[in-house]
Amino acid sequence: MQIRIYDDGAGRRSASGTDEVRDCLFVLGWGNRCRHENVQWLVDRLAERYRVHVAELPTHITDVEREWVTPLAEYAADLDRFHVLSHSAGGLAVAHLEADGLGNCVYLSPWWGSDYPLPAFVLGALTSLPISRPVVPFSELEADALGSLATDQQVADAPTAASPAFLGTIDRAQRRLPPARENAVAFCTLTDAIVDPRAVGHRLPADRIRLYDGGHELFSSTAREALTETVLEALERGPAGLRAADPREAQ
Template sequence: MEFTVHGDADGGPLCLVLGWGNAPNQPAVRWLLDALGDAGFRTHAAEIPTTVTSFEDEYLRPLSEYVADAPDFTATLSHSTGGLIAAHAIRRGDLPGRAVHLSPWWGLHPSQRIPFRILGRIPTSRALISTESDPNVLGDLADAGSREDTGLAPSFVREIRRGQASLPAAGPEEVAFCTLTDGLVGTDAIGERLPAERIRLYDGGHECFASSGRDAVIDDAVAALREGPAALR
């Protein structure tokens, strides 16, 4: 797990746990980091490994160790796989309970359920399946060429399924943003973990920050980071 810091030194410290395959140098992620900086946050962004053999040792432990030496974060922001990691980290007390999860991967998309069950049985941590990005799935402003095709490993699939199976209950200040047409995460799992008043729907792809209308979405996310769930009512 790699960490980078973005934004004005005087801004409130924010922890952002990025999604699988996301990196600060990607145009859409860079736009998000700039928007957070303009909103007054100093963002500590965690870029996560795409192949792991232990959810705890390679996701939760490095995040906990970094947070221990970082400034006291005012809020948590996450995306996709980062939303699964952040949910566990919040329950452990490593990250603030005031959290905005963007398209959190709390459950498998219907198209993933059978393939992931089969793939997870293969005893290897080698990447076996290509994961070329589809801009139509990520968002109409996505630059697929900026993402590396690192491939999907069975060990990663097993650890994600295990993390989803042990997903803790949501805290009172957690909210989620999602599109009901998301092709990468199970939106039913978002509805099962959070009440409707703590879910903000948007039109677009899996990455709201790579979708048209992203300015309004991120404005609402910033408000929720500052004010909590009341900002969505």
């Protein structure tokens, strides 16, 4: 796992004017990279308020706990109090994360459920295979599914296949999700073609969910201009920040 730090000094300016360090851990989704233009767009706005620690998840893994959650926990152990923003697969990892200093959690299209076009018995047989090579093709990670602002670089870097071992560890992590935190909120679109948005509704009440029109990646959708301030408020204030925002922003 690679973690990059973006610190232009904003993390040392608090609302009270003290020299308090304020950190945000931003855990990217499956295939997202800091070099992606739209990821950097959101990082730049986070960096106006926080020292931002951006985690790039390794792509082809066989164990969510060992390869995603544990490295995040080890890194977070060196932080004081921090808020967490996560996207997609990052949201699955963060849901399992335990850390003393963890503050508010904002999830963007968290991968808490999958809607595979396969019968359950076929999916069960597939994910039980001890194959760690990415041989199962993915066709959903395309520009239209990601968001109308998705770049050619994002599409080119998106994983095109997954291994049965990867799908199996994702399925187990989804089925073993702990209860959602009281200070957690989520942003998602009901037309998400990559993750199942129904899983968000199963875990969070409606007043802690903000819907938007767009693709899987909020930061690659035109809704980002209207909703980024709401994302920042939710990071700062938790569910209260989401409730205070004008619902018409999501239109």
